[in-house]
Amino acid sequence: MARLRINGVEEEVAATTVVELLTARGVDPTARFLAVAVNGTVVRRSEWPSRPLSPGDNVEIVRPFSGG
């Protein structure tokens, strides 16, 4: 288990990669229009299966919403 900050909330998670984290949170990693950043840097979709997550990582998971 690692303590991560996910979309602003600190949580203990078992996931060790971005794909594992998305799947564990019920987010389909093949869904279009998703984007992920770890520690302020975008992680490209192709790197989601391999990008390891470490304790203290700050993860942002976003998608488009309505806006002006």
Add this chain to the structure above:
Amino acid sequence: MTDPLMIADTALSSRLFVGTAGYPNQQILLDCLAASGAEIVTVSIRRISLEGYAESLVDLLGGRHRLLPNTAGCATVRDAVLTAELAREALETNWVKLELIGDRETLYPDVEQLVRAAEELVGSGFTVLPYCNEDPVTCQKLADVGCAAVMPLGSLIGSGMGIANPAAIELICSRSSVPVVLDAGIGTASDAALAMELGCDAVLANTAIAKSHDPLRMAAAMRAGVEGGRLARLAGRIPKRRFAEPSSPQLGLVGS
């Protein structure tokens, strides 16, 4: 396309950009976008809800419009740049409507940070359209760092106050080396028409449509306003005179 708007070598069919926030429901949003004729529609980038994952707005808009992500709400260069980078990854577009807010109450841009963020994003290959003050110097600086257009505010975001300083907007349009898209403050169709008559290349409207009593009709009105204003600008208004000038012939008056 007889009168395309060119931004960053891209020809756009409509001079009306429409925002996607605040409509009564998604069907009205879709109908309004269709009625507006808008090619470019704006979206925000937000954290997903980890409670549940529903159909995305973008799925509904897919293919019909060119999505322009914004950095709305960002207050630092770092947040704005990261949001733009996430938008590029999520939407596979390098276009971004750059917003860098300096004051939560008025939503006025933070000009100093805005120029820095714009320069950084241009350097990273983005096509940057910054929301900015209606100030010719700021607009010039943004164009100088490589922005593809400038988006000066007509008045405060969501205020519906129209164009508070038409002389400044006209001045910006007369000097700008990049297209000028009037952003923020549009309240009704005549505001959009005025923007175009002042020389703006396009107008962005959101709240004026979304919060209208009849959003669908207002979307059509905005489209007509932008088109009318553009035609009037191209035609050229007559000089203003201090005295009357009769339009009917002076000769052949009955009884003379």
